[in-house]
Amino acid sequence: MKLTSKHYTEADFNNCTPSCSMQDMNQSTINMIDRMVDFLLQNKQRKPRITCAYRTPEWDRARGRTGTGAHTKGMAVDLSCSTSRERFWLDRAINHVNCRRFGFNFQSNFVHVDNDTSLDQDVLFPY
Numbered sequence: 251m252k253l254t255s256k257h258y259t260e261a262d263f264n265n266c267t268p269s270c271s272m273q274d275m276n277q278s279t280i281n282m283i284d285r286m287v288d289f290l291l292q293n294k295q296r297k298p299r300i301t302c303a304y305r306t307p308e309w310d311r312a313r314g315r316t317g318t319g320a321h322t323k324g325m326a327v328d329l330s331c332s333t334s335r336e337r338f339w340l341d342r343a344i345n346h347v348n349c350r351r352f353g354f355n356f357q358s359n360f361v362h363v364d365n366d367t368s369l370d371q372d373v374l375f376p377y
């Protein structure tokens with residue numbers, strides 16, 4: 251079945267690093283970020299850019315990762331956020347959708363969110 255998003259297009263995924271397709275993702279993960287964007291727009295905040303979504307196991311292993319993380323299952327995205335206000339509202343949005351795995355990277359200006367229920371739940375990652 252073709253995956254769809256209310257707020258993001260195929261180009262948004264093509265422009266990620268590494269480039270990927272919306273079709274590499276899990277629909278439940280797309281639904282989660284769409285609900286986050288609904289919440290942000292309701293609160294007069296902008297839609298964040300997706301900087302990273304699906305990654306192949308090979309891509310991750312080449313960078314010293316396990317190759318089994320949520321990105322390799324299409325169940326994680328990194329969203330751009332560079333200001334304190336953007337981080338504040340993304341944190342509110344994360345809580346609004348009951349995302350149980352996330353972490354802010356203050357050096358690279360993104361927040362990782364995933365909904366991989368096979369991994370440890372109720373965790374806020376340090377970077």
Ligand SMILES: [Zn+2]
Nearest residue numbers: 326327328362
């Ligand atoms: Zn991530």
